[in-house]
Amino acid sequence: MLNATNSPIRGIIPPHMLEEIAKRGTTRQKDWALHNLTFAGFVRGQRQAMAALPTAAAVGHKYRTVNDNKHEGGNPPTGALVFKEGDPASADPAVNEAYDGAGATYDLYYDVYQRNSIDNRGMSIVSFVHYESNFNNAFWDGSEMVYGDGDGDIFDRFTKCIDVIGHELTHGVTQHEANLAYSGQPGALNESMSDVFGSLVKQRVLNQTADKADWLIGAGLLTSKIQGQALRSMKAPGTAYDDPVLGKDPQPADMQHYVKTSSDNGGVHINSGIPNRAFYLAATAIGGNAWEKAGKIWYVALRDRLRSNSTFKRAATATISVAKELFGDGSNEMKAVQDAWKGVGVI
Ligand SMILES: [Zn+2]
Known part of the structure; x- marks a missing residue:
């Protein structure tokens, strides 16, 4: 039996999805799903080892590089530098997408929350594209972004979705701030923070107000052969996909349906x-651009209030108190945040 408990790769494709593919996919799909599941533990060891080391150079301003792995893999990934800050557009769409996605994420954090890169000290954002062959994941390995090309069968290339890029880079921000433990409720908050800011990166690039956004994570990543629109829906958790190979989206939308499992x-x-739906409810009740008010409340909570063992209840009290401080006691923003957490049954 597969056991993903010990393989917490913070890749965009979660273990529960890989487990479904390993059970129901074609032989080829089963092979890579199993590879991905075992690969995860390896990366975790690498990430822990790197946690003690200085991360990529802090240059003090926006600076991005892209390396081409040329399908060679490796841990850490190998591959020469093919693109750096300010270069003219590449002929390789994966290179441009990795660069632009890193830029849009940097800009959200810098322009809106005055955060200087992942570590708030201007660390360079390094990306590796074309990782391994048909690699079905994208992940932050503790100091750099790594993207597979997808198998073209279930998944398209992983640089395609800007919210996926924002999601993975936000794992780096969380690692430098609340450092939420990657299990149980703190782990689900860790994942939710990545979805929140990943979606905000996309909404800001598209200049969409909260009521116009699709609130999907990874829309366009699943190929047309798959019955689904995205990996997750923040607006309607549990409805993103329902497919013979991937199974059905298992996300609950409220505490009544909280899933007790040792998997994932x-x-x-x-x-x-x-918590994803709580953010959606708060942002749409506040209205306007979600990154401006709701995003600011969640960002301050992540930076200053949450700790490694924080639960959903703690996230609720933290975001309510931040909303009170930023916008006033009894303000519409504070009420919207309160109602949102009530709406999902956390308080
Ligand atoms: Zn994640």
Whole structure:
């Protein structure tokens, strides 16, 4: 039996999805799903080892590089530098997308929250594209972004979705701030923070107000052969896909349907549906651009209030108190945040 509990790769494709593919996919799909599941533990060891080391150079301003792995893999990934800050557009769409996605993420954090890169000290954002062959994931390995090309069968290339890029880079921000433990409720909050800011990166690039956004994570990543529109829905958790190979989206939308499981590190990619929907409810009740007010409230909570063992209840009290401080006691913003957490049954 597969056991993903010990393989918490913070890749965009969660273990529960890989487990479904390993059970129901074609022989080829089963092979890579199993590879991805075992690969995860390896990366985790690498990430822990790197946690003690200085991360990529802090240059003090926006600076991005892209390396081409040329399908060679490796841990850490190998591959020469093919693109750096300010270069003219590449002929390789994966290079441009990795660069632009890193830029849009940097800009959200810098322009709106005055955060200087992942570590708030201007660390360079390094990306590796074309990782391995037909690699079906994208992940932050603790100091750099790594993207597979997808198999073209279930998944398209992983640089395609700007919210996926924002999601993965936000794992780096969380690592430098609240450092939420990657299991149970703190782990689901860790995942949710990545979905929140990943979606905000996309909404800001598209200049969409909260009521116009699709609130999907990874829309366009699943190929047309798959019955589904995205990996997750923040607006309607549990409805993103329903497919013979991938199974059905397992996310609950409220505490009544909280999933108790030892799989997926205690359901970190599953129960994240609950705080995701709380953010959606708060942002749409506040109105306007979600990154301006709701995003600011969540960012300050992540930076200053949450700790490694924070639960959903703690996230609720933290965001309510931040809303009170930023916008006033009894303000519409504070009420919207309160109602949102009530709406998903956390308080
Ligand atoms: Zn994640």
